[in-house]
Amino acid sequence: MTDTARLPKPKPGPLDYLARWPLRLWVAGTALFLYAPLITLMVFSFNNSRRNIVWRGFTLDYYAQVLQDESLQHAFVNSLTIAFVSTLLSVILGAATALLLWRFRFTFKLGLEGALSIPIVVPEICMGVAFLVFFTKVVPWPTALPWPLNLGAIIIAHVSFSFSFVASVVRARLASFNREMEEAARDLGASEWRTLMDIIVPHMRPGLFAGGLLAFTLSLDDFVITFFTSGPDTITFPVKVYSMIRFSVTPEVNAASTLLIVITVALTAIALRMQGSDAGRDPS
């Protein structure tokens, strides 16, 4: 890397593979493959035709229909509520886990780390059916509870798969903490708790935000696990979209999908920006 940087080359160097046309074509082809379906989906959500194949002019009708559709609204509110509550709980649990693993040495540490990797390695379908069984047989979640308590089962399921992601993001952030700051605080007479809240938590903050946004998007995006835990009154946005897709390809689904794409991409971009700026700002 440094070698190539030291020698300025007027024409593309031997390793500048992107300057070669076969590779350019390959990358362009891959990009087309990845983007063409999504872009057509988004573009045709503005298409003034039910058949949805040929462009018949611009319209926002389908967005108006989506925004007025009561069951979609209900599903969307459910999704946001679940995402908010599960994010809050995931951040608390994830932060505690990260602090625990960062600070202490204990016998079953490897076991805890193994348990935390379950949501990453176990196939989603297995987690989904496990929650289905758990919330129907073992802890039957009453379906008649008033909103938003009826969302409890889904919230718990979402927390249990997302808090370990939060923990790993926060733990990465903690790695850059200067322990001398903590020692200084203790030397100056701060209590354990005070040191945690005034010195360590402020350092964790960017990690908490990034982890929280990650948990939020994971929750908002999840289909498979929610599909097995949701009941007729606790439909989320992706589950609703799924039932619409099963019937047919319609411009309303395109509009609803476009909304979800925009929301998740925006949230992820914010989360990444936070993590990025956090890495750049690192004092040590």
Place this chain on the structure above:
Amino acid sequence: MAENVEEPWFRARGMFAALLSGPVLFLFAFLLAPLAIIWGYSFGHTQGLKEIVVDGTFANYAHALNPLYLSILVKSFVFAVVTTGLCLLIGFPVAMAITFAKPQSRAWLLLLIMLPFWTNLLIRTYALMAVLRTQGYVNVFLGFLWNNLSQIMVAAHLGHLAPFQPLDLLYNNFAVILGLVYVQLPFMVLPLYSAMDRLDRSLLEASLDLGAGHLRTLFQIVVPLAMPGIASGVLVTLIPSLGAFLTPDLLGGGDSQMIANVIERQFKAANDWPFGAALSFLLMYVTFAAIALQSMFTPKGGRRG
């Protein structure tokens, strides 16, 4: 920065207990318990409509080995392997192009690969449905080309072509594999990129200087050095493909059901939870075996950097 030295837990028992209790209780109650329960169910059988008796039987696992289900397991594995192979084939040159691009274009190329990865799986699958269906964009476009060709042939007095028959692109094995590749490709590109980014470029330059061609350098220098990245890329593509539910559910036809669809059916329509539980655990065991295999082949110790 001071070295982070972990302190033994008993030096701050209060804080340790406060931090430990929440996550551990949650993990046991809401993650390990649900999994343990279906593990238990996999050794039971249904009695009547609702009752499940756990009696330590292996009948469910034996049932899973009957030819019908075994063939679905094998098919899922074949789909996952084909998907992984295609992702590697498509993704490797892309990862290489990103690695050797100039720093400013590298960030954009990475974003290009990452962006679809952030959009919802369900929506990406739906987008493919709209492209592939009988009245989808591919067929409409092909039909348009076909009709023009036919008109040209009429104009040139060559007779005319038969009317355009839309291709059956959706609801078959082709659609499932295409969908899996579409969904999993970013998972493959990222680990490949991070492995190749670490590799020592002077080795490549030496190889080229000493007269090896680009292809020979690729296969004798780049591929062996990127092997850890290839291994982890294969793993992160293979595992989700093996357990894929949505893609075969929405894009597949009657004969392209994968293991996850069978599991779903056992828990919903067929209502045979013990059998579904056994299938879930078979899927998990295969997944764990793949992870163990990968960690065996990944060299331990320090990596060059």
